[in-house]
Amino acid sequence: MTPFSYVRAGDTADALRLGAGSAAAYLGGGTNLVDLMRETVARPGTLVDVTGLANTIEETEGGGLRIGAAVRNTALAEHRAVRTRYPVLTRAILAGASAQIRNMATVGGNLIQRTRCSYFYDTDGSRCNKRAPGAGCDAIEGFNRHHAILGASEMCVATHPSDMCVAFAMLDATVHLQGGRGARTLPFGDLHRLPVDHPEIDTVLEQGELITAVELPPLPFAKTSTYRKVRDRASYAFALVSVAAALQLAGGRIEDVRIALGGVAHKPWRAFKAEAKLRNGPATEEAFRAAAIAELAEATPLRDNGFKVELATRTLISVLGDLAGVAA
């Protein structure tokens, strides 16, 4: 590990002051950043520990929830209002990592965690445009079973590793930020970038900008929502494909639907095409299949990950079928 200094922020203003320099990085639980530092993929000069800030979950006036960025994954997953009103979020969090890691990790850290592409981590032997811009990408011609099938570029085919973020994307969450120029909010879907020609930039956050909270809007039909993760072993593995979905039926027809996919792209993939195809239509397996096919029509699989197209299609059909059974 490259030497660094460690400081604890007392409040948000303190954090912004300490985190302003280009060598500074904000530290949540450290479950990703400490590992990246050990591998010398990340080499911050100062770690600003922000776990003492914003660690509450509060009801908003509009009937949603405001989740402080320092809330731990376990605390969010077990929160009574989340379990009953946003079960997709509890299930997504519990699908991720292990219990020990969920006890350490924070919501803010989850949002800015880096890809687990093995070429990104391999500082000794692999080229990676995300780690060393312009170096090239060894994943595109390499072992790319875990890589993206949607929204990738010729520069980068990495996937976003988070489960929690797939639920946030589906729920139309809002991200609250605080920076040197004041506070701002972002729709969750605008936080993460597709790789295009700058895969080294994961998010639209500005230098020194701090995530302070994630806000969930009221979404009554999210009580009929779930998250399913398909992976190489039954637990404690990153997703090959995952589906977050919520469904609202009225007389056998789909009144509203929300879908996001994980494990398929550089960011949590909101399935707008599938949603549009389903809305106001019948809740049948044929309709679910047509929607899944529409969403994946532009998939561009690599040598080893073509199976993800069919896997995502079938998982989406299965999840929607289950939700339709519950919602009916």
Next chain:
Amino acid sequence: MSITVNGSTAKLPIDARVSLLDFLRDHLQLFGSKKGCNQGACGACTVLVDGERILACLALAVQYEGRKITTVEGLAEGNALHRLQQAFIDHDGLQCGYCTPGQICSAIGMAREAKRGVPSYVSGDLAADVILTREELQERMSGNLCRCGAHNGIIDAIHETVAAEIAV
């Protein structure tokens, strides 16, 4: 800058790079917590912080200033093994023993989570009280790998002790 480990106060290292695991092993000579993968994949370094299970390899010691750490060395009462340690012996919950301290600390933290009502990915009803079936235990203990393949004995030992105690 101090930290409490198994009831004793210790001074934290000056160098912020020292992980909690290296601090426990190299500075305090507490070799129970094991360095398996050192990247958060195996669970052999699991310790309890204020009763919550975490991975000491992914933790910087300085992050835990003022907190109370319990390692496997802090579980026995005098010469009497913790009941879960005895149950691991009774159920052949180990062969080489390398993962055992992490398994035991993890199971104690797991029981506390279940008692509090924390669901798991395999829980049917997220709002219901937790019933620690074998399937639930397997999911909740999935962060601790045993390369000897003693998982069945490990689950038996946990089922008979700390899991049974939360059911009442």
